[in-house]
Amino acid sequence: MDNNNNKIVVITGASSGIGLATALYLNEHGYHVVAGVRKPQDKEAVLAKAQFPARMLTILLDVTKESDLQSALASVQALVADHKEVAAIVSNAGIVILKGNISCEECPEETLRTVMDINFFGAVRFIQTFLPLVRTAKGTVVINSAMAAKLVIPFTAGYATSKCALQGWATSLRREVYAQGIHVVLIEAARASTNLDAKQNPEAVDQSKLYPMQRPFIKAFLESMASGKNNPHSSPWRIAKTIAQAIAAKHPKLHYAIGSGGHLLAFISLLPDRIQDWLINKMMHKMTSTSKLVT
Ligand SMILES: NC(=O)c1ccc[n+]([C@@H]2O[C@H](COP(=O)([O-])OP(=O)(O)OC[C@H]3O[C@@H](n4cnc5c(N)ncnc54)[C@H](OP(=O)(O)O)[C@@H]3O)[C@@H](O)[C@H]2O)c1
Numbered sequence: 001m002d003n004n005n006n007k008i009v010v011i012t013g014a015s016s017g018i019g020l021a022t023a024l025y026l027n028e029h030g031y032h033v034v035a036g037v038r039k040p041q042d043k044e045a046v047l048a049k050a051q052f053p054a055r056m057l058t059i060l061l062d063v064t065k066e067s068d069l070q071s072a073l074a075s076v077q078a079l080v081a082d083h084k085e086v087a088a089i090v091s092n093a094g095i096v097i098l099k100g101n102i103s104c105e106e107c108p109e110e111t112l113r114t115v116m117d118i119n120f121f122g123a124v125r126f127i128q129t130f131l132p133l134v135r136t137a138k139g140t141v142v143i144n145s146a147m148a149a150k151l152v153i154p155f156t157a158g159y160a161t162s163k164c165a166l167q168g169w170a171t172s173l174r175r176e177v178y179a180q181g182i183h184v185v186l187i188e189a190a191r192a193s194t195n196l197d198a199k200q201n202p203e204a205v206d207q208s209k210l211y212p213m214q215r216p217f218i219k220a221f222l223e224s225m226a227s228g229k230n231n232p233h234s235s236p237w238r239i240a241k242t243i244a245q246a247i248a249a250k251h252p253k254l255h256y257a258i259g260s261g262g263h264l265l266a267f268i269s270l271l272p273d274r275i276q277d278w279l280i281n282k283m284m285h286k287m288t289s290t291s292k293l294v295t
Contacts, residue, residue, distance in 0.1 A: 002248075004030035005055075006084045009247060010076055011035055012063055012126055013093030015042040017194030018144060021240035022090060024049055027056050029244060032084055034076055036061025036068075036093070063093050063122030069129045076133060085137035088247040089130045091123040092144040094162075096196055098218045102157035103211040112158040119162035124169060131182075138181035140247050143170050147190040147262060150269035153221075154280065155214040174254065185246045188266070190259035191225060193234040213288060220287035234260040 009026050013019035014035035023035040023046065032055045035046050043058040050056035057079070061072045076086065095118050097111055127141055134141060148156065149163035167186065174184035232238065239258055246252040257266040268276060 002030040004087070005032070007087035008032045008034060008076060008079055008084050009088045009090060010072070010086065010130055011090040011092055012061055012122070013037075014046055014058070015039065017196060018189070018192055018236045018239050018243075019090075019092040020046065020049070021236035022092065022243050023056070024051070025237065025240040025244055026247070027052055031055070031087070031247075032079065033057070034059060034072070034079070036063075036072060038062045061126075063126050064117050066125070069125055073129050073133075076130070080133060080136075086130065086133040086139055087137055088140040088142055089127065089134055090142040090144065090243060090247075091126050093122055093126075094119045094144065094146075094196070096159045097157040098155075098222065100157075101209060101211075101214070102155050102218070103214055104154075105210060107157050112161070115158045115162050116165070119159070120165045120169070123166055127173070131177075134182055135177070135180055140183040140185060140252060141170075141173070141177075142185045142187060142243055142246055144187045144189070144243075145170070147188045147257065147259065147265050147269075150188060150257075151265050151276065154284070155211070155217055183246075183252050184254070185252050186255050187239065187243060187246075188255055188257045188262070189239055190257070190262035190265045191231075191234050192236050192239055192259050193229045193231070194236055213284065216288040217284050220290070224287065231260045233262075 009031045011019055011023050011033065014023040015037040023033050027033045028051045034057045036059055037043055037046060038060065040060065043060065046058045047053055047056055057075065059072050059075055060068055062068045080086065095115060097115060100111070101107055102111070123143060131141070143166060145166050146163045148160045149167045152160040170184055170186055177184065242256050242258050246256060257263055268279065
């Protein structure tokens with residue numbers, strides 16, 4: 001077991017997927033993990049999965065609730081008082097909305113606000129709350145962004161917008177805390193086998209609307225995500241391991257492109273915008289014409 005016993009890592013969205021894998025992986029590798037979940041039943045469920053329950057504290061932490069953030073801070077401060085230090089915080093909580101009218105033109109403002117409130121403002125609130133403790137330990141801020149911030153996929157109800165905003169904020173943060181010895185790391189996963197997409201069930205979109213293509217495209221997109229479920233490159237454990245490496249590194253990378261096809265997509269994101277537009281348009285037509293799910 002690694003000698004990380006006095007090191008705390010605080011993580012949001014630890015009930016499932018990448019957050020759960022990361023919490024369990026870090027616990028297995030000696031860290032004292034403070035795992036934030038939203039539902040009371042998940043506190044027990046995550047604790048039951050931990051290899052070293054004595055080093056796993058599960059807390060209720062909804063990143064949209066200031067009261068949750070303050071009681072999470074109090075719990076972590078109590079651990080710090082017990083001769084521990086916050087080696088890292090991992091902002092992981094996030095949602096995607098792939099149902100209803102989700103084109104830029106037709107997506108309701110309320111939907112955009114929901115996505116921004118969790119994926120962007122939730123991350124900002126969490127990091128602002130815990131940054132002073134990270135500073136004391138000269139620790140690492142890990143932000144689970146997405147490849148979608150680099151290569152924007154259309155019809156995602158502001159998911160890419162929230163992650164692009166997060167990238168801009170994180171870049172500013174990194175340059176602000178540069179001289180304080182705090183690392184800021186962006187995880188840019190392309191595709192991970194989690195329930196993030198499976199939680200979505202695209203509802204019928206009125207085909208008379210201006211963008212009838214969004215419905216078959218999203219169905220085809222989810223179908224392609226599902227077909228990649230067994231790809232080891234998409235395993236949330238692989239992303240968890242990368243996050244652990246970033247936390248342990250003396251000089252972590254600023255960006256970690258990971259997940260199935262991550263490097264290819266990162267490369268495409270460097271091509272001129274006109275070429276990207278052409279490729280994405282081609283991909284959308286190919287996906288919608290070959291999808292078994294198109295109705
Ligand atoms: N899966 C991918 O392909 C992929 C690719 C790139 C980036 N990512 C990013 O990875 C992160 C984790 O997603 P995942 O794929 O692991 O999906 P996931 O299994 O659905 O995990 C999302 C986590 O966020 C939590 N969450 C949702 N709303 C929250 C809130 N208001 N406050 C606190 N926690 C909240 C969820 O809790 P509940 O269980 O209570 O809902 C869940 O624990 C997200 O930020 C996502 O954007 C995922």
